[in-house]
Amino acid sequence: MDTPQKNRTGTPGSKIEESPVFNYLSNLSPIKPVKSIHISQSFTSLNLTSPSSVFTSPHIISSFKDSAFLKRHRFSDQSRASDFDEGTKDSSKEEFVGSCQLPDNAVNKDFDLEHPVTEVDTNHGQQSEVPKVLPRTLEYDYGTPACETKSPLFTDQRDEDSAEASGSIASFAQGTVRESSDKSDGVPGTFQNTPHRERLRLHWDNLATDAADSLFINSPNEAMAFRRLLDKSPDNEENPGSLASLFPDNINELRLAQPVDQVDFVGVGMAQQVNRVKDSQPQYLDWPPEITPCHVEKGTDNNSSDDQLGSNSHQGVRRRCLTFETAGGHRKSSTSVANRLPDVPLQPEEKGTSRFKQSIPSKPVSAYSSQLVKSGIGLHLNALATAKDKQILLPEHHPAGVEIGVSSSKTSFYPATSQESPRVALDTGSYVSSGPLRTDTQVSEDDSIAVAPSEELNSASPRKKRPKLAHAGDDESCKRCNCKKSKCLKLYCECFAAGVYCIEPCACQDCHNKPIHEDTVLATRKQIESRNPLAFAPRVIRASQALPDVGDETANTPASARHKRGCNCKKSSCLKKYCECYQSGVGCSLNCRCESCQNTYGRKDGSEVDLEVEVEAAEEEPQPTEKSVVDRGLEKAALHKHEERNLDPSFPATPSRLSRLAVKLQFPSKGKPMRSSFLSIGSSFGSQNDTRGVKLSSIPLPPKFEKSLPTTHAEEEMPELLQKQGSPRNIIKSGSPNGKRVSPPQCKSRPSPSRRSTRRLILQAIPSFPSINQQ
DNA sequence: GAGTTTGAAACT
DNA sequence: CAGTTTCAAACTC
Numbered sequence: 064m065d066t067p068q069k070n071r072t073g074t075p076g077s078k079i080e081e082s083p084v085f086n087y088l089s090n091l092s093p094i095k096p097v098k099s100i101h102i103s104q105s106f107t108s109l110n111l112t113s114p115s116s117v118f119t120s121p122h123i124i125s126s127f128k129d130s131a132f133l134k135r136h137r138f139s140d141q142s143r144a145s146d147f148d149e150g151t152k153d154s155s156k157e158e159f160v161g162s163c164q165l166p167d168n169a170v171n172k173d174f175d176l177e178h179p180v181t182e183v184d185t186n187h188g189q190q191s192e193v194p195k196v197l198p199r200t201l202e203y204d205y206g207t208p209a210c211e212t213k214s215p216l217f218t219d220q221r222d223e224d225s226a227e228a229s230g231s232i233a234s235f236a237q238g239t240v241r242e243s244s245d246k247s248d249g250v251p252g253t254f255q256n257t258p259h260r261e262r263l264r265l266h267w268d269n270l271a272t273d274a275a276d277s278l279f280i281n282s283p284n285e286a287m288a289f290r291r292l293l294d295k296s297p298d299n300e301e302n303p304g305s306l307a308s309l310f311p312d313n314i315n316e317l318r319l320a321q322p323v324d325q326v327d328f329v330g331v332g333m334a335q336q337v338n339r340v341k342d343s344q345p346q347y348l349d350w351p352p353e354i355t356p357c358h359v360e361k362g363t364d365n366n367s368s369d370d371q372l373g374s375n376s377h378q379g380v381r382r383r384c385l386t387f388e389t390a391g392g393h394r395k396s397s398t399s400v401a402n403r404l405p406d407v408p409l410q411p412e413e414k415g416t417s418r419f420k421q422s423i424p425s426k427p428v429s430a431y432s433s434q435l436v437k438s439g440i441g442l443h444l445n446a447l448a449t450a451k452d453k454q455i456l457l458p459e460h461h462p463a464g465v466e467i468g469v470s471s472s473k474t475s476f477y478p479a480t481s482q483e484s485p486r487v488a489l490d491t492g493s494y495v496s497s498g499p500l501r502t503d504t505q506v507s508e509d510d511s512i513a514v515a516p517s518e519e520l521n522s523a524s525p526r527k528k529r530p531k532l533a534h535a536g537d538d539e540s541c542k543r544c545n546c547k548k549s550k551c552l553k554l555y556c557e558c559f560a561a562g563v564y565c566i567e568p569c570a571c572q573d574c575h576n577k578p579i580h581e582d583t584v585l586a587t588r589k590q591i592e593s594r595n596p597l598a599f600a601p602r603v604i605r606a607s608q609a610l611p612d613v614g615d616e617t618a619n620t621p622a623s624a625r626h627k628r629g630c631n632c633k634k635s636s637c638l639k640k641y642c643e644c645y646q647s648g649v650g651c652s653l654n655c656r657c658e659s660c661q662n663t664y665g666r667k668d669g670s671e672v673d674l675e676v677e678v679e680a681a682e683e684e685p686q687p688t689e690k691s692v693v694d695r696g697l698e699k700a701a702l703h704k705h706e707e708r709n710l711d712p713s714f715p716a717t718p719s720r721l722s723r724l725a726v727k728l729q730f731p732s733k734g735k736p737m738r739s740s741f742l743s744i745g746s747s748f749g750s751q752n753d754t755r756g757v758k759l760s761s762i763p764l765p766p767k768f769e770k771s772l773p774t775t776h777a778e779e780e781m782p783e784l785l786q787k788q789g790s791p792r793n794i795i796k797s798g799s800p801n802g803k804r805v806s807p808p809q810c811k812s813r814p815s816p817s818r819r820s821t822r823r824l825i826l827q828a829i830p831s832f833p834s835i836n837q838q
Numbered sequence: 839g840a841g842t843t844t845g846a847a848a849c850t
Numbered sequence: 851c852a853g854t855t856t857c858a859a860a861c862t863c
Contacts, residue, residue, distance in 0.1 A: 548857065554847055555857050594848090631845065640860055641844045843861065850854075 543569030544576075551576035552587040554598060559584070562599055597628075629655030629667075637662035 544556045544565060551558055551565050551574040558565045558576055564584070565576040575583050591598045628643075629652055635641040637651050637660045644651045650665015651657055660666045 544858080546858065549847095553857080555859085557859085560847095591847095598847090628846095633845080635844065635860095639844080641846090643846080646860095839863100841861100841863080844859085846857085846859100848854100848856065850852100 543567075544571045544574075545569070546571040546574065548572075550574060552584065554591065559587075560599065562588075629653070630657045631655070632657040632660070636660065637666075 632642045640646040651662045
């Protein structure tokens, strides 16, 4: 077992190597951005990675101290053996420990890498255990690492989940971890320093090495907290192998672990955890700090790791917002996490009751993409994707490319974060009062929300959120449903469709979309989802969102499916809000069955758009003003795609552009894979951006977006633009969901090599969205 | 604010 | 899958 192998990558025989995830990572390794992505995605299930997160939670810590956990951690070599044996037995704590250790190992200088993963497995021959463990870890993960919630989860869940370990690396890691833990139990000695560690190291090394660059600790705080925990643990000082010792001083090291957490959040059945959490601590339901990326980079503050962790964890809580789904719990599997996330907003205040509305989070998801998030719907897969994007984007530190990839993958997950942010900001009375944001329609809202989340995550800067909220809130945010017969339990209800509970502002009658009727809501949601998995997915996918979707690959992902839907306008000529496309501020795509489409944002037929563009172009340039101008700009942008393409280089990535881009992206998002208009416009993303950029300024904002859009689009688009412009991001974007949505046909035209690469990444990441695929 | 229009959602 | 009904938002007055 201990036969150390010097290769970081791990011995060929090692499980890690074998694991698809590992391979994937290794392949990606060359590309940093990709790495991050890989990690997150692949590890989605691997919560173990982020020990810090786990430790961070006070609960966990407390539990650790008392529990055998610490003991085990002491790491007597012998303990290892025992640990392995016990590993399966001791549910939560042990596993937990294992997870913690892993990171440590990774961090540890000792980190020899050499220890082949295989060794661990073989020695113990407990591979079977791994799967079991995995589930637990996953659960943990769900609970935000930092979050207190975790602790409850741990305790409760561990045993519960037998979990079928996914083939993911995480499983490996966990498995290794557990084994080590188990061994420790069985064996008297110390498990800490010995092979067990090594094993962990190996895993981590492999993972870390590849992903290290990309990995981020969710928050510095977490890392700090984690370390503190370690320090606190008696073992630390005494046992070199103690967690504390293992715990890397450098945040960077920590990052490895955390990224995983994030991943886990995303991929894993958040809903499950959420549900569990709900009972105990609904608050913490929030996803793990999706925020992390931002935090990590920014967060250096560590002040009170615990406290802050808590804050960070809050994010997770928000994410949990999925409560919607969580309540359903069911969703984990079927429904895409993304969808849920958006849907289930946590309501900090009311917890159970308000959750939905608070859920605005869904918006966050979209918001990321568009403005950061647009719609609560966004939470849906699309939203997730967007959210990912946002987060990814948000993280300024990361190279565009890297982040992008990550974001894309994470996006889905992050949605939750987005939610959180909203919550945080929103939770404050303002948001709530305003009422839940609606995903699609309330793009602005979403955006605001989304933005807020990101900010929160990053620095918790309320500014974006607020402002956006203000925008969105003013009009749309305040909007509420007015359902009379549907009980707000059908998609007719915007609130319900957005995955949020109806709030005060709503004028609905006999409303059942309230926390009180959570069960009913969940059941209804399930039913609807059963019929149409994409029902709660964002209708319109933003460019950013689209990118993530790409991973899904066209039709497979819910997002794409959503987009698939097009409007069916017959009389409105797609010039009124009756038209979803128009309402969303996106052009009609091939998917649309509209008649006499006049959508200013883009017509089904590229030709039409072009015509308009041409006309407008003549007019617009002189007229820089307002919506009309904007609209024109949009059209023009589309029309001028070609021109713009040329311009691209010259054009700065102005917000307007971004917005524009977003619009274009949206097109694809709509679903239609590649619309003529799209194609014409977006035939080349870069060009599109450019074109949009030019016109964006003039481009009319979508009705919903109008208020918020400017900011939102700009935000969302910014990254996109960057990506397009050739920055790593550009590549990523290209690869991102958009491509998928765009549909194969378009892909041909668009996909630059870079994009393709990104797509690949995404695709791999896709697995993270089990639900979607299932669908 | 009431009534009409519209198109999505839901139903058959 | 298509047609019809229901529904609520968007729109008009």
